[in-house]
Amino acid sequence: xxxxxxxxxxxxxxxxxxxxxxxxxxxxxxxxxxxxxxxxxxxxxxxxxxxxxxxxxxxxxxxxxxxxxxxxxxxxxxxxxxxxxxxxxxxxxxxxxxxxxxxxxxxxxxxxxxxxxxxxxxxxxxxxxxxxxxxxxxxxxxxxxxxxxxxxxxxxxxxxxxxxxxxxxxxxxxxxxxxxxxxxxxxxxxxxxxxxxxxxxxxxxxxxxxxxxxxxxxxxxxxxxxxxxxxxxxxxxxxxxxxxxxxxxxxxxxxxxxxxxxxxxxxxxxxxxxxxxxxxxxxxxxxxxxxxxxxxxxxxxxxxxxxxxxxxxxxxxxxxxxxxxxxxxxxxxxxxxxxxxxxxxxxxxxxxxxxxxxxxxxxxxxxxxxxxxxxxxxxxxxxxxxxxxxxxxxxxxxxxxxxxxxxxxxxxxxxxxxxxxxxxxxxxxxxxxxxxxxxxxx
Amino acid sequence: xxxxxxxxxxxxxxxxxxxxxxxxxxxxxxxxxxxxxxxxxxxxxxxxxxxxxxxxxxxxxxxxxxxxxx
Numbered sequence: 001x002x003x004x005x006x007x008x009x010x011x012x013x014x015x016x017x018x019x020x021x022x023x024x025x026x027x028x029x030x031x032x033x034x035x036x037x038x039x040x041x042x043x044x045x046x047x048x049x050x051x052x053x054x055x056x057x058x059x060x061x062x063x064x065x066x067x068x069x070x071x072x073x074x075x076x077x078x079x080x081x082x083x084x085x086x087x088x089x090x091x092x093x094x095x096x097x098x099x100x101x102x103x104x105x106x107x108x109x110x111x112x113x114x115x116x117x118x119x120x121x122x123x124x125x126x127x128x129x130x131x132x133x134x135x136x137x138x139x140x141x142x143x144x145x146x147x148x149x150x151x152x153x154x155x156x157x158x159x160x161x162x163x164x165x166x167x168x169x170x171x172x173x174x175x176x177x178x179x180x181x182x183x184x185x186x187x188x189x190x191x192x193x194x195x196x197x198x199x200x201x202x203x204x205x206x207x208x209x210x211x212x213x214x215x216x217x218x219x220x221x222x223x224x225x226x227x228x229x230x231x232x233x234x235x236x237x238x239x240x241x242x243x244x245x246x247x248x249x250x251x252x253x254x255x256x257x258x259x260x261x262x263x264x265x266x267x268x269x270x271x272x273x274x275x276x277x278x279x280x281x282x283x284x285x286x287x288x289x290x291x292x293x294x295x296x297x298x299x300x301x302x303x304x305x306x307x308x309x310x311x312x313x314x315x316x317x318x319x320x321x322x323x324x325x326x327x328x329x330x331x332x333x334x335x336x337x338x339x340x341x342x343x344x345x346x347x348x349x350x351x352x353x354x355x356x357x358x359x360x361x362x363x364x365x366x367x368x369x370x371x372x373x374x375x376x377x378x379x380x381x382x383x384x385x386x387x388x389x390x391x392x393x394x395x396x397x398x399x400x401x402x403x404x405x406x407x408x409x410x411x412x413x414x415x416x417x418x419x420x421x422x423x424x425x426x427x428x429x430x431x432x433x434x435x436x437x438x439x440x441x442x
Numbered sequence: 443x444x445x446x447x448x449x450x451x452x453x454x455x456x457x458x459x460x461x462x463x464x465x466x467x468x469x470x471x472x473x474x475x476x477x478x479x480x481x482x483x484x485x486x487x488x489x490x491x492x493x494x495x496x497x498x499x500x501x502x503x504x505x506x507x508x509x510x511x512x
Contacts, residue, residue: 140450141490141493143496144496151500160498170495170496171497173506175501176501177503197510198510207509209496210493210496287453288484291453291457295459295463295481295484298460298463298466299473299477302463302470305466
């Protein structure tokens with residue numbers, strides 16, 4: 001290779017000259033692995049896989065290329081981004097063009113760029129009406145919670161501990177996903193999808209669990225970039241799309257994610273999510289028991305009152321026909337049966353109380369029937385005492401005329417009339433021989 | 443019990459029933475109906491409490507996806 005101006009050999013072909021320049025550049029350490037910062041313009045991701053752009057600031061500019069696969073390109077990098085690159089200077093001989101061949105590229109103010117994207121996403125969601133859409137109602141007692149978070153994380157341990165404090169053995173499915181890094185958004189979205197599938201009754205049936213009725217998605221605290229998955233559109237859209245209420249539980253109190261803005265409920269931390277969604281078993285069990293006791297006490301009082309009015313009814317029934325008593329008995333016994341059937345499936349304490357109630361009703365009914373029987377016996381006795389046949393036994397007899405009418409006065413008799421005498425054990429025919437009127441007042 | 447019955451609605455209705463039974467002055471048939479309804483609601487609430495109990499199932503994303511696609 002020529003190293004100087006040697007007139008004897010004639011002019012250098014331009015290509016050779018350019019390559020000479022290239023070699024010189026490549027040998028100078030100043031131009032290799034240099035760290036350079038600037039703003040991106042003419043950012044172009046070519047269909048051939050390479051990325052071309054120009055790095056520029058107020059004092060100069062230079063073309064740059066990122067060969068396909070040479071380095072990771074942050075998806076946030078775009079036209080106007082301020083970046084820092086590590087690059088070698090190279091000269092493309094064919095075009096006589098100097099360019100940077102980039103081996104690393106990063107945003108200078110990544111967080112700033114992230115914040116800009118976040119703001120844009122929030123604005124888009126607001127325009128679509130997704131921030132003030134009607135939220136899904138959370139179940140008072142969740143039958144199956146799906147928790148999407150980092151497996152083995154401290155946040156998960158906290159949540160599990162809190163759940164078991166509040167409602168020991170509450171059913172839950174934990175879906176372990178990456179919550180930070182490149183794969184986090186995709187995995188969180190897939191986790192939400194899996195939880196949604198588990199909320200479909202047919203699918204849940206196959207897995208022999210009740211359908212998922214609550215989803216908690218989140219992670220513990222970390223650097224803003226580590227939490228960023230929860231500010232990204234795919235995750236946010238997946239939360240919006242869920243048919244099951246979603247609680248977002250990301251980071252600390254002060255971290256506000258876009259996920260928080262669209263979720264059906266925002267919890268300030270993972271632990272807070274449990275406090276907001278998992279009820280206390282003891283409280284609800286006590287509530288149930290107290291309602292049961294009040295219901296039974298009230299019913300018992302009513303039954304006692306009822307028994308009193310039954311007794312009252314009893315005394316009024318003295319003059320009622322037997323059929324009425326029978327109907328009343330049927331009614332009361334039917335009510336009693338219903339009352340005892342009602343609570344067949346309830347806890348034993350209540351069943352016992354009910355049994356007492358039923359016994360009281362039966363007692364009342366039996367007592368009423370016994371009283372009724374007594375009343376009938378009394379009626380029978382007084383009826384018997386006024387039966388004329390009993391009088392005949394005492395030596396009296398009853399006179400009837402031909403037509404069977406009872407004759408009690410001499411006025412109804414004529415001499416020679418045929419009469420019948422009824423005696424205790426039979427009858428006798430007689431003829432009236434004479435009539436003597438006695439004292440009419442007798 | 444209607445399909446849309448929720449635990450909180452059941453508790454609310456139970457409270458109403460208990461209060462009106464406690465107030466009294468209701469005909470016997472109505473009392474029995476209310477008691478019957480209250481008993482059913484309580485049974486439903488007990489079921490709800492029992493239904494929340496189950497296993498803790500922890501799975502990696504890929505495992506649950508595999509299981510769901512079976």
